[in-house]
Amino acid sequence: MYDGCQWRKYGQKISKGNPCPRAFYRCTVAPGCPVRKQVQRSVDDMSILITTYEGNHNHPISESATAMASTTSAAASMLLSGSSASQPLSTELNGLSFSSIHDNSRSPSFPTITLDLVGSPSSFLTNFPTTSRFPWTNLNFSSQQDQFYQTLTKAITSDPSFRSIISAAISMVDQRAESFGHNPMQATVSQSLKDPSLCESGYFKGLASSSSRIGSSPQSSSLSFSVFNSASALGSDNKEPKK
DNA sequence: CGTTTTTGACCGGCGC
DNA sequence: GCGCCGGTCAAAAACG
Numbered sequence: 001m002y003d004g005c006q007w008r009k010y011g012q013k014i015s016k017g018n019p020c021p022r023a024f025y026r027c028t029v030a031p032g033c034p035v036r037k038q039v040q041r042s043v044d045d046m047s048i049l050i051t052t053y054e055g056n057h058n059h060p061i062s063e064s065a066t067a068m069a070s071t072t073s074a075a076a077s078m079l080l081s082g083s084s085a086s087q088p089l090s091t092e093l094n095g096l097s098f099s100s101i102h103d104n105s106r107s108p109s110f111p112t113i114t115l116d117l118v119g120s121p122s123s124f125l126t127n128f129p130t131t132s133r134f135p136w137t138n139l140n141f142s143s144q145q146d147q148f149y150q151t152l153t154k155a156i157t158s159d160p161s162f163r164s165i166i167s168a169a170i171s172m173v174d175q176r177a178e179s180f181g182h183n184p185m186q187a188t189v190s191q192s193l194k195d196p197s198l199c200e201s202g203y204f205k206g207l208a209s210s211s212s213r214i215g216s217s218p219q220s221s222s223l224s225f226s227v228f229n230s231a232s233a234l235g236s237d238n239k240e241p242k243k
Numbered sequence: 244c245g246t247t248t249t250t251g252a253c254c255g256g257c258g259c
Numbered sequence: 260g261c262g263c264c265g266g267t268c269a270a271a272a273a274c275g
Contacts, residue, residue: 010265
């Protein structure tokens with residue numbers, strides 16, 4: 001699927017646990033672009049594609065990719081409150097863009113997972129049947145935000161499958177897209193954990209593949225969740241150094 | 244015919 | 260030190 005850049009496949013590996021292969025892509029817009037990209041199909045739902053981006057483009061990229069990168073990096077810098085994230089990792093689930101930032105330059109770093117819903121909502125809404133949407137999508141906006149927070153908190157702290165979080169997010173975005181004219185929204189999950197084992201680099205990968213380790217230590221997770229409209233971030237906070 | 248994909252080899256890090 | 264595992268290389272095939 002087209003995400004704003006040109007990619008060349010340079011490898012494919014099958015992981016040990018799941019039969020789904022993992023494809024490796026490299027950005028071919030510029031000859032020396034260090035951006036990598038991994039595409040893997042989800043284990044529990046074969047219809048979900050997990051795309052992981054790594055690195056930053058050092059060349060001009062298209063408008064949609066610039067918008068996506070600027071919003072994710074803006075959210076990252078916002079969450080880290082000025083601290084420079086060394087290498088933000090972004091992951092995509094059927095158009096739902098996540099990005100986990102690990103500030104490994106300072107010791108009390110906590111992983112930050114950003115759920116980016118900027119990329120056109122209709123693209124991933126069509127990938128899920130209407131039967132999987134949640135019944136509480138008829139709430140009003142403020143209740144939705146609260147419900148979204150409660151659903152995410154419950155989903156993370158009570159050892160669910162990660163897909164339930166995705167489904168919750170998708171259903172919320174679905175409702176918002178229908179009631180607000182496909183207004184792009186951005187949701188951010190910022191999780192500060194005291195458990196160092198969850199702060200390692202593979203935290204988000206483990207969360208995406210099997211979220212059982214989250215429930216193993218539910219008492220250590222203090223989840224803070226915020227929802228904000230990224231349209232303002234797109235307009236004013238477009239301070240992406242790569243242009 | 245140039246570019247991309249495929250696919251086995253290769254390599255380095257890590258755990259035992 | 261050795262083998263496993265994840266990631267990359269590169270030659271050949273496929274594609275347009």
